[in-house]
Amino acid sequence: MKEDGTLVVGAISSHGHENGHVLVLDQLSEVGTIHVCAATELVNVEDLAGESVRVDGKYSDVDALLARDDLDAVIVCARPDHAPDILEKVVSAGLPVLYDKPAATRSADMARVAEAARRQGVSAGAMLQWRYHPMTRSLKRALAGGALGDVMTVEGKLLNGLLKYRDTSTYLFAPETAGHGILSWLGCHCLDLVLYLMEERVVEVMAMVGNLNPEKVAVEDTGFLILKFASGRMGSFQAGYHLLGSRASYDFYVGMRGTEGFAVLPFLQPQEETSGGSEVEHTLTYSLFSEARGWKTGGVRRERFAIPHAPGYGGVMAEELYRDFFAAAKKGEPAPAPIEDSVHMMEIIEAAKESSASGRAVGIPLPSSIGSAT
Secondary structure (H helix, E strand, O other): OOOOOOEEEEEEEOOOOOOHHHHHHHOOOOEEEEEEEEOOOOOOHHHHHOOOOOEEEEEOOHHHHHOOOOOOEEEEEOOOOOHHHHHHHHHHOOOOEEEOOOOOOOHHHHHHHHHHHHHHOOOEEEOOHHHHOHHHHHHHHHHHOOOOOOEEEEEEEEEEEOHHHOOOOOHHHOHHHHOOOHHHHOHHHHHHHHHHHHOOOEEEEEEEEEOOOOOOOOOOOEEEEEEEEOOOOEEEEEEEEEEOOOOOOEEEEEEEEEOOEEEEEEEEOEOOOOOOOOOEOOEEEEEEEEOOOOOOOOOEEEEEEEOOOOOOOOHHHHHHHHHHHHHHHHHOOOOOOEHHHHHHHHHHHHHHHHHHHHOOOEEOOOOOOOOOOO
């Protein structure tokens, strides 16, 4: 920490969104100095630093960065096959870490990092900023107030532009470097919200995954999952590269139904006109219908949200997540999207792959202790 009380933050990249996360740090008054590190030859350290006036150090070696005695926390944007080793070094150095998803190709590797973080007593978690969308927060408050009664089912959907809009020769489409396809790369944002809103673990998965795009890749481009939660409640989740328009086309939705009401959260929707490229619609309407005591309104409540623009990956939602992460790190508390949740999400994806291959439901054992903050 600097003398003025602002934070000294390390930013490590091996390949990925590059300086998008550094741009977020630039927006935070809590951050005073940034030290960037290119963990592999795939990253140009100058590009990682960008035009940030807060970047004070540039490194090409992770160990050299972590040898500093003034770091308060580290953010990591690493290729899935690189990430676990980098994360383990960070937490073993006693430093809190906020990492870009999916951060592993296997749940066992992520679990290894989670255990190292637990032993060190440091905060570790993912940059899953959609937990900070006002729709998510509004529904969280409603659920806490009993607006839906006993929740019975949840469904999530995240669709992106067809594979023809992407370079399928990159690491994202190789199992050795990415681990999985649409489920872990983009679908994880929606699957995380399903788990976050349900506030319990999945114990059984039935799924079909496959490749439906004309462009054939070695990871799944399509996935349909049926989820059974520990309480017996059920959910469904769909992800795929399925939209005509452009790489920027999204259809991102979560719905919940309970004995006293239901909620509809359309996070991102493709525009009606897709010719020449499509952009997501940022001004969307959240709907809640409830007949629970204290929530009766004679109809559906609707709230309309517009997310203001902010530089960096994840915008203002990411800024809020980072602030909460730094506050948790200072107290040694769980991160906003704790690493245990990342482990479980990877377990679900692995179970889905196994279910699809075997044609049967696959169980996920409950752990003896759960560190999730959901």
